[in-house]
Amino acid sequence: xxxxxxxxxxxxxxxxxxxxxxxxxxxxxxxxxxxxxxxxxxxxxxxxxxxxxxxxxxxxxxxxxxxxxxxxxxxxxxxxxxxxxxxxxxxxxxxxxxxxxxxxxxxxxxxxxxxxxxxxxxxxxxxxxxxxxxxxxxxxxxxxxxxxxxxxxxxxxxxxxxxxxxxxxxxxxxxxxxxxxxxxxxxxxxxxxxxxxxxxxxxxxxxxxxxxxxxxxxxxxxxxxxxxxxxxxxxxxxxxxxxxxxxxxxxxxxxxxxxxxxxxxxxxxxxxxxxxxxxxxxxxxxxxx
Amino acid sequence: xxxxxxxxxxxxxxxxxxxxxxxxxxxxxxxxxxxxxxxxxxxxxxxxxxxxxxxxxxxxxxxxxxxxxxxxxxxxxxxxxxxxxxxxxxxxxxxxxxxxxxxxxxxxxxxxxxxxxxxxxxxxxxxxxxxxxxxxxxxxxxxxxxxxxxxxxxxxxxxxxxxxxxxxxxxxxxxxxxxxxxxxxxxxxxxxxxxxxxxxxxxxxxxxxxxxxxxxxxxxxxxxxxxxxxxxxxxxxxxxxxxxxxxxxxxxxxxxxxxxxxxxxxxxxxxxxxxxxxxxxxxxxxxxxxxxxxxxxxxxxxxxxxxxxxxxxxxxxxxxxxxxxxxxxxxxxxxxxxxxxxxxxxxxxxxxxxxxxxxxxxxxxxxxxxxxxxxxxxxxxxxxxxxx
Numbered sequence: 268x269x270x271x272x273x274x275x276x277x278x279x280x281x282x283x284x285x286x287x288x289x290x291x292x293x294x295x296x297x298x299x300x301x302x303x304x305x306x307x308x309x310x311x312x313x314x315x316x317x318x319x320x321x322x323x324x325x326x327x328x329x330x331x332x333x334x335x336x337x338x339x340x341x342x343x344x345x346x347x348x349x350x351x352x353x354x355x356x357x358x359x360x361x362x363x364x365x366x367x368x369x370x371x372x373x374x375x376x377x378x379x380x381x382x383x384x385x386x387x388x389x390x391x392x393x394x395x396x397x398x399x400x401x402x403x404x405x406x407x408x409x410x411x412x413x414x415x416x417x418x419x420x421x422x423x424x425x426x427x428x429x430x431x432x433x434x435x436x437x438x439x440x441x442x443x444x445x446x447x448x449x450x451x452x453x454x455x456x457x458x459x460x461x462x463x464x465x466x467x468x469x470x471x472x473x474x475x476x477x478x479x480x481x482x483x484x485x486x487x488x489x490x491x492x493x494x495x496x497x498x499x500x501x502x503x504x505x506x507x508x509x510x511x512x513x514x515x516x517x518x519x520x521x522x523x524x525x526x527x528x529x530x531x532x533x534x535x536x537x538x539x540x541x542x543x544x545x546x547x548x549x550x551x552x553x554x555x556x
Numbered sequence: 557x558x559x560x561x562x563x564x565x566x567x568x569x570x571x572x573x574x575x576x577x578x579x580x581x582x583x584x585x586x587x588x589x590x591x592x593x594x595x596x597x598x599x600x601x602x603x604x605x606x607x608x609x610x611x612x613x614x615x616x617x618x619x620x621x622x623x624x625x626x627x628x629x630x631x632x633x634x635x636x637x638x639x640x641x642x643x644x645x646x647x648x649x650x651x652x653x654x655x656x657x658x659x660x661x662x663x664x665x666x667x668x669x670x671x672x673x674x675x676x677x678x679x680x681x682x683x684x685x686x687x688x689x690x691x692x693x694x695x696x697x698x699x700x701x702x703x704x705x706x707x708x709x710x711x712x713x714x715x716x717x718x719x720x721x722x723x724x725x726x727x728x729x730x731x732x733x734x735x736x737x738x739x740x741x742x743x744x745x746x747x748x749x750x751x752x753x754x755x756x757x758x759x760x761x762x763x764x765x766x767x768x769x770x771x772x773x774x775x776x777x778x779x780x781x782x783x784x785x786x787x788x789x790x791x792x793x794x795x796x797x798x799x800x801x802x803x804x805x806x807x808x809x810x811x812x813x814x815x816x817x818x819x820x821x822x823x824x825x826x827x828x829x830x831x832x833x834x835x836x837x838x839x840x841x842x843x844x845x846x847x848x849x850x851x852x853x854x855x856x857x858x859x860x861x862x863x864x865x866x867x868x869x870x871x872x873x874x875x876x877x878x879x880x881x882x883x884x885x886x887x888x889x890x891x892x893x894x895x896x897x898x899x900x901x902x903x904x905x906x907x908x909x910x911x912x913x914x915x916x917x918x919x920x921x922x923x924x925x926x927x928x929x930x931x932x933x934x935x936x937x938x939x940x941x942x943x944x
Contacts, residue, residue: 368757
């Protein structure tokens with residue numbers, strides 16, 4: 268079966284910089300695919316080229332077997348998009364807004380469809396509230412509901428949880444998981460939260476400075492480190508971080524050596540290897556969210 | 557074009573318009589307040605004033621008094637003595653005093669005392685009293701006068717100030733709603749990414765804007781109806797039978813000002829500038845287009861400026877049809893001018909139209925810089941880092 272999305276050599280240049288540099292990947296049907304990277308890595312530009320909002324300078328994008336460019340309107344009917352900026356018409360209620368969008372897609376069952384997606388994102392009780400009165404998390408849910416209203420095959424979510432408090436973020440994760448498992452939709456999302464990529468995504472592309480630097484399952488990415496844990500501690504020479512396989516032996520070793528030198532080890536911590544370590548390993552930089 | 561979709565979009569636009577209280581204020585309440593204020597300030601000019609008359613029990617003075625009492629805009633109050641009448645004028649209680657001085661053989665000299673405070677008013681009263689005395693003289697002698705003076709006003713014939721004002725206010729309110737309404741909405745939609753979001757849906761932007769325009773036209777017709785009714789009820793303005801022809805004029809005018817709002821909204825980048833430019837364009841137009849005072853009363857060069865302003869044609873068209881009783885055929889030229897201007901302004905708007913904010917990339921970057929440079933200012937980010 269053809270992949271949901273297939274991208275080769277995707278490049279976008281701006282006057283003074285390259286925003287996306289020869290990006291290539293495939294998204295399989297039914298998976299949650301994440302593009303993870305720090306701000307400014309080129310995630311949103313990549314996503315917007317796939318969605319048909321930004322024209323690539325080079326490269327080919329096929330979505331559901333069709334070329335997106337030069338005429339993205341056809342494919343746009345089959346995809347649902349939540350843009351990074353989600354504010355919509357203030358003075359329509361959530362339900363009115365959804366019905367309006369359903370009508371845009373010529374759906375005769377606009378009312379029923381609006382109620383369905385309100386349920387899917389858990390906004391039933393807010394259906395008669397104006398968008399402007401909703402909380403940040405609720406507005407994101409509404410934006411996702413708008414992306415779902417025409418029952419698309421692929422849903423694109425651009426930093427869906429940015430700016431939300433931890434509780435709202437976790438609640439939104441449940442909504443996104445349900446879109447994938449219950450609605451059986453392919454989900455492509457960008458995020459700069461490592462934890463989010465690890466929690467939600469079947470596969471993650473790590474993007475940095477316009478390029479994809481790694482692509483695998485979260486477990487696969489971490490396994491590529493060939494280490495189980497990161498040990499960090501501070502001694503008289505400064506702060507150290509070690510990626511280690513045998514945690515127990517390594518910790519003992521650190522302490523033993525310190526004792527032999529007569530040094531004091533402070534702030535010793537052991538943390539299971541995660542995507543942060545992958546990023547550090549790939550780019551040589553600490554990941555900053 | 558899809559009818560159901562178009563209707564749904566139009567209804568949504570109307571809902572948003574009516575839910576925004578400030579829009580309703582500017583389109584209906586503000587014009588009513590403005591009209592009431594101007595009506596109170598200048599509407600009085602149809603009243604020439606109150607004249608103190610010292611009554612004399614003789615045929616000719618009684619006849620003059622009778623004529624004055626029945627002159628529109630003049631109130632007659634009697635005073636017992638000439639001295640008291642003159643004092644009343646001095647005090648400002650009366651605008652003029654009329655005293656009949658017998659000259660013998662049954663004839664009288666009519667002496668008029670006016671105040672120097674208002675030369676215009678004194679002139680008007682002088683004219684009225686002169687007319688009354690001459691009329692009575694002619695009637696008394698029974699001889700037809702050799703010359704008959706027949707004044708007739710070319711402009712605003714039989715229009716009171718409030719009659720004149722009402723169509724101007726209607727035009728003004730349609731202009732403000734259309735220009736400010738569409739320009740700020742367009743900037744807002746672009747700034748907030750609503751245009752980009754719409755681009756992802758199958759509705760063509762032209763259809764979406766057509767829905768917005770239709771909603772604005774509905775509001776314009778409502779403004780015509782409500783404000784005319786207000787003028788009729790509150791000020792007794794006589795609405796002509798041809799007033800229905802004001803609707804095509806209002807629609808053409810509204811289209812023209814929507815095109816202007818579209819052009820402004822396309823050119824400017826942020827809502828504040830949009831608002832400012834809208835005001836800079838509409839405010840002078842109010843004063844130059846004969847909204848409050850006849851253009852004919854203005855200096856020639858202003859009259860020439862007025863002729864390139866759409867509000868001038870809309871005001872004229874509305875005035876002709878609503879209070880002057882002129883038919884649609886008479887205002888077709890005004891409608892034509894408005895439609896040509898619509899076309900020109902719409903072209904400007906289309907040529908400068910942008911889906912996305914002008915400084916999109918630099919703005920995004922600076923926003924991003926801020927968010928990475930200040931990681932500890934929000935509890936969200938702190939939590940994010942802890943979660944690592």
